[in-house]
Amino acid sequence: MRAEEVPFGEICRALGLSRSTVGHWFYGERARHRAELDADVRCPRCARPARDPDDQGAYAYLLGLYLGDGHLVTRAKVPVLRVYCADAWPGLIEECEAAMLAVLAKNVQRVQKTGCVGVQSYSNHWPCLFPQHGPGHKHERPIYLAAWQQPMIDANGGSFLRGLFHSDGCRVSNRITRGQKVYTYPRYCFSNESADIMRLCQQSLDRLGVNWRMCRRNMLSVARREAVARLDEFIGPKW
Structure with a gap:
């Protein structure tokens, strides 16, 4: 089949064998070595020199x-x-x-x-x-950013906060009654038992100029109108 120039993928399907097995028949140890090299290049930290993720x-x-x-x-x-x-x-x-x-x-x-x-x-x-x-x-062990992670999170704080709030946060509408009037306003909340992860969230909010306060030990709130509007730029409601 190979001599007849049948495509590699079709040979694998016709024989009912994995690509690695057929590749070993074709190329011996070179196939395994090439796969390892491809994996290392795909991983930015294993590349030489190490690099940051492309995205x-x-x-x-x-x-x-x-x-x-x-x-x-x-x-x-x-x-x-x-x-x-x-x-x-x-x-x-x-x-x-x-x-x-x-x-x-x-x-x-x-x-x-x-x-x-x-x-x-x-x-x-x-x-x-x-x-x-x-x-x-996670809340039972230290959580810190590695030296190579910190500059990336500093530069992409909005995306990092989006991930945090999409996992352990929410955007809700608060209702407050004062006399005969009912006031409704949007608010972001983030909850996490890890003091270190909470600290990372606070630091990213500070870098983006977003005002926050702690409602309790494990919950952070963003409620000021301008702060909520800032978070809406890169988070918004879940969908």
């Missing part, structure tokens, strides 16, 4: 989602990044998948759970991009 906005957004509703499993043979998105927000599911594809993933799966979808991708290189991973809950 820094997508990476900042995905980091925000990960710090909120995501986790990285490294005990499996191939690490898997999962972000859980509520069924109520199909647009969020789409945006999460698009961010994974833009940052590193070649394939993304959606696993339906009760009331939510696990958006996930397998890659040996997800741990390279998320050094915040570790055993246990």
Whole structure:
């Protein structure tokens, strides 16, 4: 079939074998080595010299989602990044998948759970991009940005906050009754048990000039009209 110039993919399908197996028959160890090189080049942190992700906005957004509703499993043979998105927000599911594809993933799966979808991708290189991973809950261990992450988050604070608020935040309408009058105004809230993740959110808000206050130990509120309007520029309601 190869001598007859049948396309590589058609040979694999005709034989019912994986591309890696057929590639090994064709090229021996060169096929495996080339695949490893391609993976390393695709991972910006494994490139030589190391570089930032090509789509820094997508990476900042995905980091925000990960710090909120995501986790990285490294005990499996191939690490898997999962972000859980509520069924109520199909647009969020789409945006999460698009961010994974833009940052590193070649394939993304959606696993339906009760009331939510696990958006996930397998890659040996997800741990390279998320050094915040570790055993246990995020609020039980220190969460800090690596030296190479900090400038990216500083430059893409809007995308980072979008990820944080899309995971552990919301935009709601507050109603206040004073006498016979009822006042309604929009407000953003962000909740997280990790003091370190809350600090990262506060720092990004400060850099963008957004006024905030702590309602309680684990909840942040943005309620001033000009501050809400600023957040509306890059967050807005979930959809």
